[in-house]
Amino acid sequence: MHDFEGKTAVVTGAASGIGYGLAERLAQEKMQVVLADVEEEALDKAVKQLQQYQHRVIGVKTDVLIQESVSDLFTRANDEYGNIHILCNNAGIGANSGNKGIWEVEKEDWDWTLGVNFYGVLYGIQAFLPHMIEHGEEGHVVTTASLAGLLAGAGTYGVSKHAVLALAESLNRDLVARNLKIGASVLCPGFVNTNITDSERNRPQHLRVEDQTETDPQALEMFSLLLKQGKEPSEIAEIVFKAIKENVFYILPHPAWDDNLRNHFEEILSRKELVPPSMNDMADFFKPREDGEKY
Numbered sequence: 695m696h697d698f699e700g701k702t703a704v705v706t707g708a709a710s711g712i713g714y715g716l717a718e719r720l721a722q723e724k725m726q727v728v729l730a731d732v733e734e735e736a737l738d739k740a741v742k743q744l745q746q747y748q749h750r751v752i753g754v755k756t757d758v759l760i761q762e763s764v765s766d767l768f769t770r771a772n773d774e775y776g777n778i779h780i781l782c783n784n785a786g787i788g789a790n791s792g793n794k795g796i797w798e799v800e801k802e803d804w805d806w807t808l809g810v811n812f813y814g815v816l817y818g819i820q821a822f823l824p825h826m827i828e829h830g831e832e833g834h835v836v837t838t839a840s841l842a843g844l845l846a847g848a849g850t851y852g853v854s855k856h857a858v859l860a861l862a863e864s865l866n867r868d869l870v871a872r873n874l875k876i877g878a879s880v881l882c883p884g885f886v887n888t889n890i891t892d893s894e895r896n897r898p899q900h901l902r903v904e905d906q907t908e909t910d911p912q913a914l915e916m917f918s919l920l921l922k923q924g925k926e927p928s929e930i931a932e933i934v935f936k937a938i939k940e941n942v943f944y945i946l947p948h949p950a951w952d953d954n955l956r957n958h959f960e961e962i963l964s965r966k967e968l969v970p971p972s973m974n975d976m977a978d979f980f981k982p983r984e985d986g987e988k989y
């Protein structure tokens with residue numbers, strides 16, 4: 695996509711973290727931006743913050759767990775700004791299933807994680823793509839996955855991110871096959887300094903797990919520390935913007951993980967026993983790298 699000024703973008707999960715960074719970066723291109731999020735207070739604050747810089751933005755309270763809510767988001771965005779050109783399906787959560795074996799994870803955890811991280815993205819594609827195809831102007835769809843969608847062993851979160859990565863790959867193939875003017879990217883970050891370890895704040899009542907005793911506060915604390923020393927959302931947004939301009943599909947903003955990726959795919963091709971990394975291997979990520987790159 696080449697022309698941004700005066701065009702319209704919709705970003706889900708835009709009240710915080712990577713989504714806010716994306717909304718801000720696209721608004722800086724003089725795009726109209728619709729910020730969508732389930733957290734109303736944070737959304738209002740984010741919209742006001744961007745309006746202070748005279749950006750043309752609105753906020754639409756949206757719960758991507760609910761298909762109708764995502765359809766309403768499309769209607770609201772389309773009524774306000776007309777044609778939509780960029781869709782960032784970014785809203786996501788990180789459920790903490792503690793030390794449970796994958797066979798022990800409750801249905802509520804599966805429903806919440808796959809509901810937001812996979813179905814939320816699917817609903818976005820279903821609500822916006824027919825319109826983006828019909829108006830025929832240049833467009834782009836960004837799906838926020840994770841390196842957990844390419845590496846093994848990240849539990850329910852990893853399952854949801856593998857699923858959404860495959861969804862984005864299929865979307866890309868289908869767009870290319872139809873020779874449409876809509877590009878696609880899938881964002882696979884490592885650690886980014888956001889509020890994702892506090893995802894429980896957005897878990898709906900009916901998907902809460904009765905017995906929270908098995909959540910692992912130590913693992914959560916360790917993740918919070920790793921995220922704090924990760925990249926900033928504004929750095930990720932800059933890389934995503936470049937990928938939209940150059941129509942790059944796989945966005946891998948953390949080269950510090952390249953060896954892990956290479957080793958993982960080599961292990962698969964070795965046809966030998968595959969041992970996914972465990973939380974205990976995480977200690978390595980606290981050691982600063984010589985090249986200054988962040989995990």
Ligand SMILES: NC(=O)c1ccc[n+]([C@@H]2O[C@H](COP(=O)([O-])OP(=O)(O)OC[C@H]3O[C@@H](n4cnc5c(N)ncnc54)[C@H](O)[C@@H]3O)[C@@H](O)[C@H]2O)c1
Pocket residue numbers: 706707708709710711712713730731732733736756757758759784785786787788810838839840841882883884885886887888889890891892893896921924
């Ligand atoms: N932070 C990281 O290190 C990291 C790494 C890889 C991938 N990601 C992915 O980045 C995306 C953004 O997460 P983040 O790290 O910025 O976290 P964040 O918690 O700071 O932001 C996520 C936003 O999504 C919103 N959200 C949650 N549930 C929602 C729902 N049902 N409907 C609408 N909005 C909802 C939250 O209110 C929040 O504003 C997620 O998909 C996440 O999986 C993050």
